[in-house]
Amino acid sequence: AQSVTQPDIHITVSEGASLELRCNYSYGATPYLFWYVQSPGQGLQLLLKYFSGDTLVQGIKGFEAEFKRSQSSFNLRKPSVHWSDAAEYFCAIYSGAGSYQLTFGKGTKLSVIP
Amino acid sequence: NAGVTQTPKFQVLKTGQSMTLQCAQDMNHEYMSWYRQDPGMGLRLIHYSVGAGITDQGEVPNGYNVSRSTTEDFPLRLLSAAPSQTSVYFCASSYSILDRGNTIYFGEGSWLTVV
Numbered sequence: 001a002q003s004v005t006q007p008d009i010h011i012t013v014s015e016g017a018s019l020e021l022r023c024n025y026s027y028g029a030t031p032y033l034f035w036y037v038q039s040p041g042q043g044l045q046l047l048l049k050y051f052s053g054d055t056l057v058q059g060i061k062g063f064e065a066e067f068k069r070s071q072s073s074f075n076l077r078k079p080s081v082h083w084s085d086a087a088e089y090f091c092a093i094y095s096g097a098g099s100y101q102l103t104f105g106k107g108t109k110l111s112v113i114p
Numbered sequence: 115n116a117g118v119t120q121t122p123k124f125q126v127l128k129t130g131q132s133m134t135l136q137c138a139q140d141m142n143h144e145y146m147s148w149y150r151q152d153p154g155m156g157l158r159l160i161h162y163s164v165g166a167g168i169t170d171q172g173e174v175p176n177g178y179n180v181s182r183s184t185t186e187d188f189p190l191r192l193l194s195a196a197p198s199q200t201s202v203y204f205c206a207s208s209y210s211i212l213d214r215g216n217t218i219y220f221g222e223g224s225w226l227t228v229v
Contacts, residue, residue, distance in 0.1 A: 034217075034218075042223070043204065043220050043223045044204065046218075090156060090157065101162065104149075104156040104158075107154075107156050
């Protein structure tokens, strides 16, 4: 069965610093991967997704993620963090061919110091 | 186009009470689902539906009931609320299976407290 691991429960960065959130997956075939963001008290917003092709994926709000098959990773990056990026970030994997379901990691909470 | 709409946004229930969380989408999506979100657990799938009249269980279905009488609506029923069902509930939908490049869209969430 597929699984997603987000090793960091909570990360704190200073505003303007770079950010990398880690995501590792376990899946027997080429995965489809997603990053969602949840601001406090809000729903989930899709940041970006990887299905195939270029392994560097650009998303909204200046985020990007790189798929590395050899490392089973799909890390999320941003070169310069803004205070409004403080939120919880979820990595998710598509649950298999012909499926409609996502399996989520447990999330990483990002705090931003002004 | 309102997307995925959930109601109510906040609800407090007493143990043993029943209630229904409503979910509607106006995107003609065939797939709808309910997730619950608990601290440190991420999102876990409760029930899902691949079309009107078709439902199935997810990872954590106990204590919940669903039905899909129309394409647009997918209500989640708590039969006899328990404190363990205190959670944030998200409804989601997608047009079709994800390996066709589709995306799952989420509602705003429903915060439920059972006392």
